[in-house]
Amino acid sequence: MVERFLTLPEFRRAAKRLLPPGPWGYGAGGAETETTLRRNRRALQRLAIRQRVLVDVRHVDLTTTFLGMELPLPVAIAPMGGLIIFHPQGDCEMVRGAGPSGTLAVVSGVTGWSVEDVARAASGPLLFQLYFGGPRSWVQELLGRVEQAGYRAVCLTVDLQVYGRRERDLVQRFDPRAARAHAPNPSPPDMAYQARLTWDDVAWLRSILSVPLGLKGIMTAEDAKRAVEMGVQVIWVSNHGGRQLDHGQATIEVLPEIVDAVAGRAEIVIDGGFARGTDVVKALALGAKVVAMGRTMLWGFAVGGAAGVNRTLELLREEIATTLALCGQPSVRGLTPDLIRRAE
Numbered sequence: 656m657v658e659r660f661l662t663l664p665e666f667r668r669a670a671k672r673l674l675p676p677g678p679w680g681y682g683a684g685g686a687e688t689e690t691t692l693r694r695n696r697r698a699l700q701r702l703a704i705r706q707r708v709l710v711d712v713r714h715v716d717l718t719t720t721f722l723g724m725e726l727p728l729p730v731a732i733a734p735m736g737g738l739i740i741f742h743p744q745g746d747c748e749m750v751r752g753a754g755p756s757g758t759l760a761v762v763s764g765v766t767g768w769s770v771e772d773v774a775r776a777a778s779g780p781l782l783f784q785l786y787f788g789g790p791r792s793w794v795q796e797l798l799g800r801v802e803q804a805g806y807r808a809v810c811l812t813v814d815l816q817v818y819g820r821r822e823r824d825l826v827q828r829f830d831p832r833a834a835r836a837h838a839p840n841p842s843p844p845d846m847a848y849q850a851r852l853t854w855d856d857v858a859w860l861r862s863i864l865s866v867p868l869g870l871k872g873i874m875t876a877e878d879a880k881r882a883v884e885m886g887v888q889v890i891w892v893s894n895h896g897g898r899q900l901d902h903g904q905a906t907i908e909v910l911p912e913i914v915d916a917v918a919g920r921a922e923i924v925i926d927g928g929f930a931r932g933t934d935v936v937k938a939l940a941l942g943a944k945v946v947a948m949g950r951t952m953l954w955g956f957a958v959g960g961a962a963g964v965n966r967t968l969e970l971l972r973e974e975i976a977t978t979l980a981l982c983g984q985p986s987v988r989g990l991t992p993d994l995i996r997r998a999e
């Protein structure tokens with residue numbers, strides 16, 4: 656069924672037709688005026704790719720290495736809570752969609768399944784996204800299980816000090832937390848703990864983890880620098896897809912200053928508005944190692960479950976490969992900022 660989808664925007668349109676207004680708004684929406692949400696896209700659109708020609712591009716290599724893993728694509732599925740709203744098998748179904756291609760998937764800290772159940776459903780590599788959802792003893796117990804289940808790294812989300820005002824949900828009277836409660840293992844984190852997170856907690860996490868630690872939601876050179884100095888191994892440039900701080904900067908806009916500040920001492924992931932192969936190529940050229948995608952994957956998921964996610968990844972792969980061939984770049988590993996220019 657999903658083979659009839661030949662372009663990525665078809666999935667978004669189909670998801671919009673299919674989903675009731677509450678779930679659609681929860682997935683598509685952002686905070687307040689949605690300025691951050693729009694800025695992510697607009698900033699990507701303002702960048703142009705310089706086309707080089709007369710390079711042999713019969714074979715275009717999309718593989719990369721990340722935290723010592725070989726990835727088939729420089730792309731990851733971003734963590735999304737409340738996937739049960741879109742599919743009865745939720746997170747288990749999402750990671751099944753990543754499996755056939757071996758794409759990296761990041762499991763949300765508000766999965767409605769146990770971390771063990773999700774790991775069992777996966778055949779590709781997984782990272783775990785952490786919300787500080789209780790006292791340190793709660794976090795330590797959870798992370799012990801996460802490491803035991805084989806997750807390759809833990810990324811603490813730091814841009815949800817409090818929950819953003821998602822006005823589409825408020826207008827629809829749609830409560831994603833109530834919808835999530837139908838999952839087999841709802842045990843939601845107590846988000847009140849997120850408001851008191853400080854760098855002390857980062858140092859503590861570093862001290863108890865034996866897998867790499869990342870921070871998701873870094874948007875300034877100052878914070879990136881402080882994180883790498885503390886031994887954080889993944890700097891995840893994100894504004895939560897425009898769902899948290901409104902009137903923030905676009906992620907692609909802050910990427911260069913963060914790449915400078917990190918200076919090769921950590922791996923850089925970026926997300927926020929990435930919907931096309933060209934978007935991915937831009938971020939890689941500007942210094943990101945992996946581009947994570949939330950909604951682009953969500954639309955495939957909502958339309959076709961695991962098969963829809965797999966098809967989305969296939970189309971994305973084709974777009975990235977086509978873009979690289981057409982700008983004369985035989986590998987994602989060799990991209991440099993010189994490939995990109997500002998344009999209106």
Ligand SMILES: Cc1cc2nc3c(=O)[nH]c(=O)nc-3n(C[C@H](O)[C@H](O)[C@H](O)COP(=O)(O)O)c2cc1C
Nearest residue numbers: 733734735736763812895896926927928948949950
């Ligand atoms: C429906 C939905 C749920 C999300 N839930 C989480 C979450 O539980 N934890 C988290 O760190 N980020 C969460 N995010 C943010 C994503 O991980 C990611 O930062 C964002 O979606 C990237 O922007 P994009 O959707 O434009 O690709 C969520 C995003 C969406 C769309």
